[in-house]
Amino acid sequence: MESSTEFKKASDSQLEHKLGKKLATDMLEQQIISLEKQKQELLAVNNQWDLQFRKMKQQYEKKVTEMKAKLEAMQKTVSTLERERDQIQQECERLEILNMNRVEQEMSSYYSVRTKGEELVNKQDKKTLQEENRLLKEEIALGNTKKIHYEYEISRLNKVLVNSLRNQHAVSHEPRVDATEKNCSEEEMKVQIDVLRQQVQIYEEDFKKERSDRERLNAEKEALQRINEKSQTQLNKLNYQIKDCQEKKELLEKQVKQQAQDLQALTEKHGFSDQLLVPPFLSCSNCGSLHLPPQPQKTFASHGFNREQQGTPACFQFRKSTLQSTFCNQEHCDQILQMYSEGKIEK
Known part of the structure; x- marks a missing residue:
């Protein structure tokens, strides 16, 4: 009787052990399934993030390429404008000398x-x-x-x-x-x-x-x-x-003043660091002609691009006396040259 009771207890304990082991196995399997599911979700999220990252990277690289191309184009445009400005400045200096000589000759002859x-x-x-x-x-x-x-x-x-x-x-x-x-x-x-x-x-x-x-x-x-x-x-x-x-003299004064105003407007438009100050004309008491007072040179530097700050390029250096007759763009220079070719302004 006691042996049967012990056997029954042993079998019950084994059954309980098996049931507990089965329950633990089921719980582990459920945890594994849950972890696998989380893993799949994480992989899907990672894939989405990877696609989005690649897409954003491509967009950023494309934008950087476009900005570099724009920067190169702007640098080329700036260099072209600087060359044109230098040419216009030289032409304007020549025209200024011719105009002043012609005015002085006319006034002296008059x-x-x-x-x-x-x-x-x-x-x-x-x-x-x-x-x-x-x-x-x-x-x-x-x-x-x-x-x-x-x-x-x-x-x-x-x-x-x-x-x-x-x-x-x-x-x-x-x-x-x-x-x-x-x-x-x-x-x-x-x-x-x-x-x-x-x-x-x-x-x-x-x-x-x-x-x-x-x-x-x-x-x-x-x-x-x-x-x-x-x-x-x-x-x-x-x-x-x-x-x-006298009428020609007044016309030349108006042209020179207009050219100076146009040049200052151009410098303000392109954003020079220093403001151009146009010097006044001096009227000669003997002949009545206009002369520009001697002025020191002043350096102007443009901004908007990375440039060395050690020295200012020579193309940004203007004499204030030259600024009186410098045109703001190529159109003004073409108009003056056309007036010279038509004989409205004597060479």
Whole structure:
């Protein structure tokens, strides 16, 4: 009985052991299945992350390549613009020198012409005209005096002639007198008539001479008037040239100021570190032309790219006097060159 009881206990203990072992195995299998499932999920997530990482890496590399290409293109553009700017600067310096030389030549020629004209009109023509005018006035006054004297003599002779004719007519109606008295009166009348004829002839010659002198004086007066008109025309021409030179001077000043404003706008647009200050013009008190004051050189450096900061390139160095006539782009330079080719601006 005891043995059967022990056997039963042993079998029960073995059964419990087997059941416990089976339960542990089932739990382990469930854990393994759960871990496998988690592993698969992790692998799927890792694959997704790997795909997304590769995709982002490709996009980043593509973007970096595009940025490098843009950077190279911008660097090429900047170098091209710098070369064009240097060429434009050189051309503008040449045009500035030509413009300043032309303005100085025009102003010097204008003042020389004006001085010569004033000297010619004031010193020579004016004195000559005044002297000739004085002589003409004296001759005209003398001619008027002679004319009055001749008119008085002619009227007096006419009165004498009328009186003699009246006396002759009265004598013809008087009673006859002695032959001797009649002969005397006739001889006296003939003598008086001859004298009157000679006087009339003399006065006629004087009158003709006076008329020729008057005509000569009128001709000289007309010649002097023509000379005066010619001098006035020359003076008007000189005044017109002065006005034309002043208009050209104002136009050049406007062009230079506009070019300076355009250049400063260009520098501000491209973002130079230092602001360009345009120096004022100095007007010469002698000739009236414009001159630029001497200014020190100033260095400008562009930003936006990695460059060595030890030294500024020479292409960024400008003289302030040169900046007055530097154009902002190629279009301004082409316009100025076209104006030179069309003759609107003298070379």
